[in-house]
Amino acid sequence: MSRTAVIAGQGLLAPAVVAALDDPLVYALDGFAPSVPATRFRLERLVPFLDSLHAEGVGRVVFAGAVRRPRLDPEAFDPRTAQLVPRILTAMQSGDDAALRTVLDIFEEHDLAICGVDEILPDLVPGEGVLAGAPSVADRRDAARAARILAGTGPLDIGQGVVVAQGLCLALETLPGTAAMLDFVARHDGLRPDPQGGRGLFYKAPKPGQDRRVDLPALGPDTVDQAAAAGLAGIAWQAGGVILLDRAEAVRRAEAAGLFLWARAEAGT
Structure with missing residues (x-):
């Protein structure tokens, strides 16, 4: 059975989601401090991060909590993630919704299912x-x-x-x-x-x-x-x-x- 990864943001939502799951892996964007222990990752190394999720047996991902757009360091991109830069930057310039949709698309293109919070905690x-x-x-x-x-x-x-x-x-x-x-x-x-x-x-x-x-x-x-x-x-x-x-x-x-x-x-x- 595949594992679930939680991308934790700030606020009370991430702890509630983590508590409702059985042995989730918890991650957070570098530069943001969620209220639960989390392994940090950088958007500039998104593709290696997605590879690491597969290595850990992750099959689905839940985004929980508030995250603002990170500042990107052009020198920090790995070669494979660098190929996504035009796509990511274009989406970020189009607004939060477009940026989120692009990130979701990239996760799904790497065979990771996106799970909504309401699927895990419908009473919320x-x-x-x-x-x-x-x-x-x-x-x-x-x-x-x-x-x-x-x-x-x-x-x-x-x-x-x-x-x-x-x-x-x-x-x-x-x-x-x-x-x-x-x-x-x-x-x-x-x-x-x-x-x-x-x-x-x-x-x-x-x-x-x-x-x-x-x-x-x-x-x-x-x-x-x-x-x-x-x-x-x-x-x-x-x-x-x-x-x-x-x-x-x-x-x-x-x-x-x-x-x-x-x-x-x-x-x-």
């Missing part, structure tokens, strides 16, 4: 339903508006999250990430036109056409705290398309802060 990706609180009619309108915004910006490869209040886009997630976006909202609480109106919500969803085996958007207890600090009414996300880490703790914090958590059906967009 909630289906439709309200997990805490109760979104109001105004919240549901804001969620529909947020879903339309992400559907429009998704092809531009900008981000996977947006904050909407009273029908207005208060912030859009970009490269600095969710915490930076919610901090911006917290520091600009006067943006809502009606101070007595709806407080708004944070909405998260995969990009349209995104390969859901990797880079699914993720939420967790810290996201709940950040949304509460931003003065929002709750968090909504596309049901079946977003990872919820430590669900019990996220729900507990949401209930304590008076926030709703809602996995919203995609058909409602």
Whole structure:
């Protein structure tokens, strides 16, 4: 039976995936520090790394956790990986989605299957339903508006999250990430036109056409705290398309802060 390799990124996802697998091999890109012990590898030596996976009996690979694009050292490429440089650089210039698709293609071309996190831990990706609180009619309108915004910006490869209040886009997630976006909202609480109106919500969803085996958007207890600090009414996300880490703790914090958590059906967009 073939073994599973985990390409671990930062955050809580990699430890959860590693704990759910039987004797996985864990690796991380050099320059990134996951919260689990991992053997480092360099993208500049990708082909020898893939050969080493085969030597270890690996048949499938799981990508788990956040990783930003590494800086490449032209002098560090081995001859075989160097042949992939034009392909990799072209993909990186086209955005995160294109870069990820190219990396996945290269893994598969080397007879390594890509396994999605939801195949290993399906409970991490909630289906439709309200997990805490109760979104109001105004919240549901804001969620529909947020879903339309992400559907429009998704092809531009900008981000996977947006904050909407009273029908207005208060912030859009970009490269600095969710915490930076919610901090911006917290520091600009006067943006809502009606101070007595709806407080708004944070909405998260995969990009349209995104390969859901990797880079699914993720939420967790810290996201709940950040949304509460931003003065929002709750968090909504596309049901079946977003990872919820430590669900019990996220729900507990949401209930304590008076926030709703809602996995919203995609058909409602």
